Amino acid sequence: MKSISLLGATGSIGIQTLDIVKDHKDSFQLVAFSAGKNIEKTREIVKEFKPLIVSVQLAEDAVALQKEFPKTDFVFGAQGLLDVATCPEADVLVNAVLGSVGLEPTLAAIKAKKNIAIANKETLVTAGHIVMSEAKKHGVAILPVDSEHSALWQSMHGENRKDISRLILTASGGSFRDQTREDLKNVTIKEALNHPNWSMGAKITIDSATLMNKGLEVIEAAVLYDVDYDNIDVLIHRESIIHSMVEYHDTSIMAQLGTPDMRTPIQYALSYPERLPRSTAERLDLAKISQLHFENVDLQRFRCLDFAYKAGRMGGTILTAMNAANEAAVGAFLQEKIKFLEIEDLIERIMDKHVNILQPDLETILHVDKETRKSVQSMIK
Ligand code: NDP
Numbered sequence: 175m176k177s178i179s180l181l182g183a184t185g186s187i188g189i190q191t192l193d194i195v196k197d198h199k200d201s202f203q204l205v206a207f208s209a210g211k212n213i214e215k216t217r218e219i220v221k222e223f224k225p226l227i228v229s230v231q232l233a234e235d236a237v238a239l240q241k242e243f244p245k246t247d248f249v250f251g252a253q254g255l256l257d258v259a260t261c262p263e264a265d266v267l268v269n270a271v272l273g274s275v276g277l278e279p280t281l282a283a284i285k286a287k288k289n290i291a292i293a294n295k296e297t298l299v300t301a302g303h304i305v306m307s308e309a310k311k312h313g314v315a316i317l318p319v320d321s322e323h324s325a326l327w328q329s330m331h332g333e334n335r336k337d338i339s340r341l342i343l344t345a346s347g348g349s350f351r352d353q354t355r356e357d358l359k360n361v362t363i364k365e366a367l368n369h370p371n372w373s374m375g376a377k378i379t380i381d382s383a384t385l386m387n388k389g390l391e392v393i394e395a396a397v398l399y400d401v402d403y404d405n406i407d408v409l410i411h412r413e414s415i416i417h418s419m420v421e422y423h424d425t426s427i428m429a430q431l432g433t434p435d436m437r438t439p440i441q442y443a444l445s446y447p448e449r450l451p452r453s454t455a456e457r458l459d460l461a462k463i464s465q466l467h468f469e470n471v472d473l474q475r476f477r478c479l480d481f482a483y484k485a486g487r488m489g490g491t492i493l494t495a496m497n498a499a500n501e502a503a504v505g506a507f508l509q510e511k512i513k514f515l516e517i518e519d520l521i522e523r524i525m526d527k528h529v530n531i532l533q534p535d536l537e538t539i540l541h542v543d544k545e546t547r548k549s550v551q552s553m554i555k
């Protein structure tokens with residue numbers, strides 16, 4: 175039995191993680207979780223799973239919930255996330271919170287010797303070098319949840335890492351894959367949120383439309399698997415059936431395939447090294463799909479992917495600046511404060527003026543993150 179603490183339980187990945195826990199009651203139990211402001215959903219999860227600790231974003235919500243559920247401890251805010259991440263009863267932390275707010279709880283969990291199943295890619299982008307070196311130091315595993323990274327990981331099992339010549343990340347192309355840049359000028363939020371293959375949270379759906387999601391994933395792959403940016407490729411694959419591939423020196427390519435259902439990689443991160451059945455999942459019927467398509471990405475068309483390669487190759491605080499600028503800009507787009515193409519303009523302006531610091535410590539990263547968000551806000555005004 176693995177005991178799980180879960181950051182971001184009320185989100186898209188969080189809810190699907192709870193589905194897996196429910197499907198395998200003999201293998202997994204939920205001992206702690208965090209939510210943001212969705213108190214209705216928080217209530218449902220507390221009733222169903224009876225966890226020991228729950229964190230919410232606001233103090234007043236924690237107070238109200240404490241009265242309602244006296245057997246659970248309610249905490250809140252940044253400290254609440256740390257309390258959930260380090261819950262003594264948990265073996266593994268599933269980090270499915272949104273954004274770089276997931277960084278400090280991840281580091282705290284690593285220090286508390288929890289294995290980390292990580293969906294929260296912004297943490298690996300903003301401070302990958304710190305997360306990986308801390309994990310090594312404390313002997314904990316960083317288990318990928320993101321479908322591409324799970325596919326890469328599964329395509330490396332039993333292989334010698336030194337034989338890898340290339341990682342090939344597949345990308346659906348997002349909501350606007352068939353639109354020209356001219357078409358993108360006046361797209362609406364509703365159109366941007368209409369992803370062709372995956373059902374996900376709002377921020378990552380917008381990131382998929384700009385291809386910043388793939389950019390963050392290229393960086394995530396470089397961090398997790400220590401592969402040079404020159405040897406990480408992105409391939410548009412509109413069906414989202416091949417989740418990613420690893421090429422070896424002898425030109426063999428290993429791939430992992432599946433239906434676009436995040437519960438499969440979530441479950442694998444939790445069950446590894448075993449595989450558990452997925453009774454509720456649709457099986458892949460390749461004869462029915464009949465054809466798979468692939469094409470190269472145009473970096474002029476999808477500028478955010480180009481920014482991510484640039485930031486990744488530079489390393490240092492420009493990664494934090496790019497990520498924070500993207501989080502702030504996507505937030506502004508979702509609040510109808512800016513247009514779709516302004517997302518990339520804002521990121522570019524932030525990156526152009528950034529004074530890069532290599533090998534930053536945690537304090538520097540947190541400072542750059544905060545200052546970048548402020549700069550984006552003032553650029554929007
Ligand atoms: P959602 O927006 O659906 O959920 C985000 C979760 O984080 C919610 O529980 C939300 O709480 C909570 N949250 C947001 N901001 C804060 C905050 N400041 N403090 C505390 N809690 C907060 O996101 P997703 O599930 O889509 O994505 C989560 C992470 O997983 C992201 O890093 C994303 O890139 C990654 N990911 C997602 C995939 C997907 O299919 N969705 C696939 C691969 C990776 P509440 O709603 O209660 O306010």
Ligand code: MG
Nearest residue numbers: 320321322391
């Ligand atoms: Mg992904």
